[in-house]
Amino acid sequence: MASYETHEYDVLIIGAGGAGLRAAIEAAVGDLKVGLVCKSLLGKAHTVMAEGGVAAALANVDERDSWRVHFADTMRGGQYLSNARMAELHAQESPDRVRELEAWGALFDRTQEGGILQRNFGGHQYPRLAHVGDRTGLEMIRALQDHGIHQGIEVHMENTVVSLLKTGDRVSGAFGYEREKGRFKIFAAKAVVLATGGVGKAYQITSNSWEYTGDGHSLAYHAGAELIDMEFVQFHPTGMVWPPSVRGILVTEGVRGEGGILTNSEGRRFMFDDIPELYVNQTADNPEEGWLYTQGDREARRPPELLTRDHVARCIVREVQEGRGSPHGGVFLDIAWIKEKIPNAPEHIRRKLPSMYHQFKELADIDITQEPMEVGPTTHYIMGGIRVDADSQMTAVPGLFAAGECAAGLHGANRLGGNSLSDLLVFGKRAGEYAAQFAVENEAVPLDTAEIDTIAGHTLKPFENPSNAGNGEQLGPYDIQAQLQEKMQELVGIARSQESLTQALAEIQDLREKAEIVHAIGNREYNAGWHTALDLDCLLTVSEAIALAALERRASIGAHSRDDHPEKEEPGAGKYNTIIKKTDDGTMEIYRQPVDELRADLQEIIDEMG
Amino acid sequence: MAKATFRIWRGNTDGAQFVDYDTEVSEGMVVLDAVHRIQAEQANDMAVRWNCKAGKCGSCSAEVNGQPKLMCMTRLNDLPLDEPVTVEPMRAFPLIKDLVTDVSWNFKVKEKMKPFTPRPPDAEDGTWRMEQEDIDHIQEFRKCIECFLCQDVCHVLREHDLHDEFIGPRFFVYAASLEMHPIDTENRLEELKDSDGIGYCNITKCCTKVCPEHITITDNAIIPLKERVVDEFYDPIKKLFRVFNR
Numbered sequence: 001m002a003s004y005e006t007h008e009y010d011v012l013i014i015g016a017g018g019a020g021l022r023a024a025i026e027a028a029v030g031d032l033k034v035g036l037v038c039k040s041l042l043g044k045a046h047t048v049m050a051e052g053g054v055a056a057a058l059a060n061v062d063e064r065d066s067w068r069v070h071f072a073d074t075m076r077g078g079q080y081l082s083n084a085r086m087a088e089l090h091a092q093e094s095p096d097r098v099r100e101l102e103a104w105g106a107l108f109d110r111t112q113e114g115g116i117l118q119r120n121f122g123g124h125q126y127p128r129l130a131h132v133g134d135r136t137g138l139e140m141i142r143a144l145q146d147h148g149i150h151q152g153i154e155v156h157m158e159n160t161v162v163s164l165l166k167t168g169d170r171v172s173g174a175f176g177y178e179r180e181k182g183r184f185k186i187f188a189a190k191a192v193v194l195a196t197g198g199v200g201k202a203y204q205i206t207s208n209s210w211e212y213t214g215d216g217h218s219l220a221y222h223a224g225a226e227l228i229d230m231e232f233v234q235f236h237p238t239g240m241v242w243p244p245s246v247r248g249i250l251v252t253e254g255v256r257g258e259g260g261i262l263t264n265s266e267g268r269r270f271m272f273d274d275i276p277e278l279y280v281n282q283t284a285d286n287p288e289e290g291w292l293y294t295q296g297d298r299e300a301r302r303p304p305e306l307l308t309r310d311h312v313a314r315c316i317v318r319e320v321q322e323g324r325g326s327p328h329g330g331v332f333l334d335i336a337w338i339k340e341k342i343p344n345a346p347e348h349i350r351r352k353l354p355s356m357y358h359q360f361k362e363l364a365d366i367d368i369t370q371e372p373m374e375v376g377p378t379t380h381y382i383m384g385g386i387r388v389d390a391d392s393q394m395t396a397v398p399g400l401f402a403a404g405e406c407a408a409g410l411h412g413a414n415r416l417g418g419n420s421l422s423d424l425l426v427f428g429k430r431a432g433e434y435a436a437q438f439a440v441e442n443e444a445v446p447l448d449t450a451e452i453d454t455i456a457g458h459t460l461k462p463f464e465n466p467s468n469a470g471n472g473e474q475l476g477p478y479d480i481q482a483q484l485q486e487k488m489q490e491l492v493g494i495a496r497s498q499e500s501l502t503q504a505l506a507e508i509q510d511l512r513e514k515a516e517i518v519h520a521i522g523n524r525e526y527n528a529g530w531h532t533a534l535d536l537d538c539l540l541t542v543s544e545a546i547a548l549a550a551l552e553r554r555a556s557i558g559a560h561s562r563d564d565h566p567e568k569e570e571p572g573a574g575k576y577n578t579i580i581k582k583t584d585d586g587t588m589e590i591y592r593q594p595v596d597e598l599r600a601d602l603q604e605i606i607d608e609m610g
Numbered sequence: 611m612a613k614a615t616f617r618i619w620r621g622n623t624d625g626a627q628f629v630d631y632d633t634e635v636s637e638g639m640v641v642l643d644a645v646h647r648i649q650a651e652q653a654n655d656m657a658v659r660w661n662c663k664a665g666k667c668g669s670c671s672a673e674v675n676g677q678p679k680l681m682c683m684t685r686l687n688d689l690p691l692d693e694p695v696t697v698e699p700m701r702a703f704p705l706i707k708d709l710v711t712d713v714s715w716n717f718k719v720k721e722k723m724k725p726f727t728p729r730p731p732d733a734e735d736g737t738w739r740m741e742q743e744d745i746d747h748i749q750e751f752r753k754c755i756e757c758f759l760c761q762d763v764c765h766v767l768r769e770h771d772l773h774d775e776f777i778g779p780r781f782f783v784y785a786a787s788l789e790m791h792p793i794d795t796e797n798r799l800e801e802l803k804d805s806d807g808i809g810y811c812n813i814t815k816c817c818t819k820v821c822p823e824h825i826t827i828t829d830n831a832i833i834p835l836k837e838r839v840v841d842e843f844y845d846p847i848k849k850l851f852r853v854f855n856r
Contacts, residue, residue, distance in 0.1 A: 041659070042717060043756055044667045099737050105726035105791065107745050107752060114739030132749065138666065139752060149717075150725045157714075180706055209661040243638020249664045359664060362683055364638070478650035522655030525622060526707040529654030 001449035002456065004175075004186045007154070009035040010439040011432070012174060012189035014161050015216065017045030018137075019404025019424035019431070020195030021144040022097075026432030027193070028151040032439055035187055036148075037156045037176065039211045043145045046197055046208065047424065050137025051252035051355065052121055053129025054425070055418035056094035060115045062298060065126040067091040071602070072609035074419060076278060077123040077308050078383070078412020079558045079568075081229065081575060081595060084602050085390035086410040090419070090426050097425035098130050106143035108132055120257045120294060122306040123416040125282065125609075127296070134252050134355045140421060159185060161215065162534060163455045164192065164223040164400070167445040171223065171399040175455050179531070182524025184456055188447055190439035193393075193431045194220055194386065194402040195424075199233075199542045201481070201535075203379035204489035207239055207250040213535040214542030216406035220386045221541060225395035227580040228408045230384035230542070231549035231560045234415055235494050237312035239378025241330035246363045248378040251333065251356060253417045255373075256305040258352050259294040260335040261287075262316070263372070264324035270331075271304035274318075276311055281610060283307065291341060310414040310559040313377040317494055320376065330376035336369055345369065377494060381420060383411040383559065384549065387579065392434035393427055399438055403431035413558020462520035462533040475514050477533035484511050484539060492547050497564045501551040508544050515540060544588055549578040552590050612636075614691040616644055619698040620656065622707045629653075630694060635686050641674050641697060642681035645709070657708040665822060668757030672709050673698045678759040678820045700762040713758055719777050722805075726788055727796040738793050751787035751831060753823045756780065760817035760827060766810045776807035779817035779827050786831035789838070799842045808836055 011027040013020045016038035028034045038045065057070040070091035075082055098116065102108065108130045109117040118127040132139040149155075161176035165186070173188040196216030200208025221227055238251040256262075264270050275283050283304050284290040290303025305312065316331050326332055335353070339345035346369035350357050353368070360366040360373055385408035386395055393401045404424040411419065468474050475483070484507075491504035515537065520530040554565045555573075569575070575595040583589045598606070613632050620629045631648045642660055649656045660670040663682045670681040675689060675696055689695055703711035732738045760779035766772050777785075785802060788794050802808045815828045825831070841848065 040661055040669065041713070044661045044669050046662070048667045048755075049662050049664070099735065102737060103728055103731075105728075105788070105794075107740075107749055107791070109749075110740055110742040110745065114741055115737065117742075132752070135666070135753065138755065142752065146720070146726065149721050157717075180712075209663065209667075211661065244636060245639045245643040246664075355666065362665070362685070363640070476650075476654060478654065482650070520654065526657035526710055527655040528649060528657060532654075 001453055004184045004452070006186040006188060007035055008444070009033050009187065009189040011035070011191045011193065011435045012037065012187050013193045013195060013432070014174060015045070015195035015197060015404070015406070016042055016155070017195065017197055017404060017424065018047035018140055018144060018421065019428035020193070021141070021148050022425055022428030023193045023195055023403055023432035023435065024153045025144065025148050025151055026429045027436040028153050030436060030440070032436055034153045035156065035189065036153050037159045037161060037174070037187060039158065039160050041157050042155055043141055045141065046212065047137045047141040047421070049207065049250060050140070050421050051134040051250065052254040052257065053119055053131030053136045053418050054094070054098055054140065054421035055121070055124060055128050055416065056098040056130055056422055057091060057128060058095050058098065058116055058118060058130065060111055061118045062126040065128060068605045069125050069609060070094070070128065072606050073124050074410070074416060075412070075606060077414055077416040079414060080412065081558070081577060082412035083390050083409035084596070084598050086427070088602060089390065089430070090410055090422060093426045094422035097422065097429065101140060101143045104143045104147035106139050108139070119254065120302065120306065121417045122253055122256070122312070123308045124418065129418040131254070133351070134254050134353050136421065156185070160531065160534070161219065162459050164219050165447055165451065166223055166397070167448050169398055170445055171397055172445045172447055175452060177459065179526050182527065182530070184459070186447065186452065188444065190442055190444050191399045191401065191435040193435045194400070194406050195404045195428065195431070196406045198405045199382050199546070200379050202485065202488050202539050202543045202546070203493070204485040205239065205248040206379040207236060207248055208379065214538045215535070216402060217385055217545070218538035218541040220395055220397070220400065220402060221545070221580070221582055223397050223400060224582065225397050225400060226387040227545050228384060228387040228577050229412070229549065230382070230545040230580060231553050231578060232383035232413050232558055233379060233546060234309055234381040234383060234559050235313045235377040236380035237309055237316055237377055238333055238375040240364065241326070241374050241376045242328040242364060249359070249363070250378065250380065251373060251375050252353070255333060255335050255353060255356060257294065258335065259291060259338045259341070260305065260333055261303070261337060262305050262312070263332045263334060264319045265326060266324055270319050270324070271307065271312065271315055274315060275304055275307070279307055308414050309417065313494060314561065316377060326374040328374050330374040332372040333375045334372035336371055381405060381415055383413065383415050384408050391430070393431035394434060394438070399442065401431040401435045403427040413560065459534060462518055462530055465517050465519045467519045467521070474517055474519065477518050477520060477529050477536060480511055480514050480518060480536055481532060481539065484508070484543060488543055488546070492543070492550055495561055495563050496550050497562060498551065501547050504547040505544065505551070508540055508547065512540050545580050548588055548590050549580060552578050552592070612691070614644070614686065615694040616648060617694040617696045618645070618648070618656070618709070620708050623705055626705065628696065635691065639686045640682055641679070641684040641686065641695065642670050644686065645681060645697060657706065657710040659710050666755060668755030671700055671757045671759050671762065673700060678762045680757060680759070680822050683822055700758065702762040702764070702768040715773055716756070716758055716761065716780065719781050720784065723781065723785065724796045724798050724801070726791065726794055728793045729795050740792050744792050747830060748787050748790050750825055751783045753825055754780065754783055755823060757822060759820045759822065763816045763820045765814070765816070772807065772810060776810045779832065781806070782808060782811070782835055783825060783827055783831045786835055789835065799839050802835055803839045803843055808832070808839060811836070
């Protein structure tokens with residue numbers, strides 16, 4: 001084996017957003033040696049973008065809330081495809097995880113009594129989201145970061161992992177490169193936690209940054225772990241649509257939580273036109289009741305703008321398709337209208353939604369206290385991901401764990417807003433805890449050196465591929481990425497069909513061949529083109545998984561909509577999850593697994609909550 | 611579509627210079643969009659740091675036409691496009707490549723500061739009671755996205771290179787957020803006076819002017835900290851008190 005800079009850890013965490021940081025902090029509780037690898041600088045991961053809040057049944061604002069209601073809300077929002085054990089653990093443990101952040105310096109907005117304030121959000125029965133204005137994610141990642149840096153964790157910033165290492169069946173570490181000089185590094189570890197976030201970069205319109213190329217999903221898949229429910233990609237209903245350069249940037253659901261309404265070009269509140277059966281009893285049937293709900297009236301029901309994200313996104317698409325959209329292909333989101341209801345509305349809006357105010361003012365010349373915003377769906381989150389054990393977060397590969405967005409199970413067919421921040425705290429902690437336990441109970445295994453040289457060679461291939469490989473068909477890394485994004489947006493977006501998905505799979509195969517011969521210019525030093533070329537493999541893997549799973553689910557449920565199968569369940573198929581696995585010959589295999597019957601006590605909660 | 615010229619700093623520690631790129635610009639574009647377009651179409655290997663593209667992560671700090679800015683929040687229609695737009699890395703930090711600098715010093719500074727140390731919880735469930743009005747001013751400090759533009763523009767770091775004796779505006783804001791935290795019990799005044807070098811700041815307010823989060827760094831964080839240091843160490847009555855207390 002060539003010689004590489006090697007670091008040895010008990011537990012290696014890949015990804016330093018909320019889940020990775022939380023896992024690292026937990027793994028470091030004993031005297032284990034913990035390494036943390038992240039693609040960007042510390043504190044820049046996408047958790048920082050989370051705006052609205054973290055869901056936890058603290059019952060500080062409405063004492064009727066409890067873990068049981070949170071559990072039922074999560075299951076309903078996920079269309080009962082969630083892993084019930086994960087939903088149970090999540091609802092039970094998130095209050096403690098939030099309170100613990102306060103002990104690490106986080107400062108949430110306060111109630112009159114001096115406790116943590118909570119706000120309304122889509123699909124949550126009671127005000128449940130602990131928040132800091134509309135910059136909750138920043139507060140959380142900073143609290144975790146500032147606490148984490150004193151726990152003896154070794155951090156490798158701006159390092160990208162390109163492959164997991166295995167010895168026999170077990171994970172034995174990871175192989176990657178550091179951006180600055182492009183040098184290779186080996187991270188040997190007894191246990192590895194994947195916390196790499198999402199896949200948004202597979203789509204053209206997304207709220208995700210360059211980092212979100214499905215690395216964890218792809219690393220786990222190639223290492224032999226399973227992916228579950230990959231068809232469920234959340235298109236957040238409200239992204240910016242104008243100007244073009246900001247298309248996709250997130251507009252927090254908090255705008256609607258504070259009383260913002262959605263209207264079409266005719267000025268109609270179209271969300272009242274279609275209220276799903278599961279939510280009829282919980283939804284206001286007139287604007288006044290909806291307004292009262294947002295202002296804390298406990299007897300009022302929530303306005304239809306706060307229905308689940310999958311539904312709101314579909315309604316917006318319908319309005320646009322039927323010609324009632326805004327000038328730039330979205331609909332209107334209006335918070336300025338509340339001046340009819342409360343004095344000093346502009347000041348109130350600026351205080352409750354400061355970063356939205358600045359975002360629109362600075363990027364779109366819109367004063368949201370005076371005029372409506374234009375919004376439309378944007379790729380935001382993937383509910384599907386690496387299949388894990390509910391309690392320990394371990395994958396099918398011994399020693400390999402996953403948490404946060406790259407893991408799956410909690411959110412089923414649709415994630416409720418605020419449940420991702422609580423997800424990453426609850427399961428980040430669990431992954432760190434169980435990975436540490438695994439590292440204590442198992443000896444380190446020697447690395448497979450032959451494998452490492454092969455991976456290193458593959459990583460340098462974009463430099464060795466000849467420029468213009470001869471047939472005139474060669475595309476650069478950015479071109480391939482852009483074409484993939486375009487195809488995924490068009491063919492595997494909000495509206496899907498057998499035809500579009502079959503075509504998508506063919507396009508992905510074609511782009512995979514182009515990616516094989518992609519050429520990177522320049523040298524290994526901080527070379528964005530080379531990095532983009534390497535990320536393509538992950539993007540293509542997750543894109544194929546999403547399209548394949550979407551083809552397999554011949555129904556329209558949660559975030560997954562099939563034009564050719566509008567019904568919620570395929571006749572006779574029952575409730576199932578889709579599972580993807582790499583076969584021995586390297587192809588992607590998919591099968592269905594029926595959803596386990598609910599434990600009696602959990603079923604009782606669901607029956608009771610209606 | 612209109613065209614504009616971007617004069618971008620290219621190179622590494624072995625040598626670097628401005629290179630001109632012409633690219634198409636359209637309505638609403640920000641500097642980062644133009645840099646990305648150039649990267650995708652003309653300079654695949656150009657190094658630039660960015661993440662959220664919405665002014666929330668503080669990754670894409672650079673100097674645009676000589677002004678410290680987040681590239682993602684700098685609109686092209688606010689710049690004169692009839693002349694080249696210069697885009698260069700932050701000058702107070704060592705260059706890595708192109709628009710990317712080595713900001714690791716900042717992370718080391720933070721690690722050395724005394725961490726948040728809360729008093730025992732107020733309630734049995736392990737929580738504390740705090741009034742919103744008591745935390746408003748700290749929440750202002752906690753808006754910081756760690757873009758380090760304040761560090762870049764601070765002459766103590768930029769011109770005098772006192773990185774070993776002075777922690778810079780970012781970390782005075784951080785210290786203020788801890789010192790004024792209603793439940794923190796630690797005292798950081800001695801470090802602020804000695805190793806953190808707060809005395810070097812002569813309140814030119816350059817940091818406040820460039821802060822993309824509009825944190826009033828000098829008035830709300832640095833000056834109150836300076837006052838606390840003075841009260842603690844230079845107040846004659848306190849000094850006398852300390853002598854007698856020994």
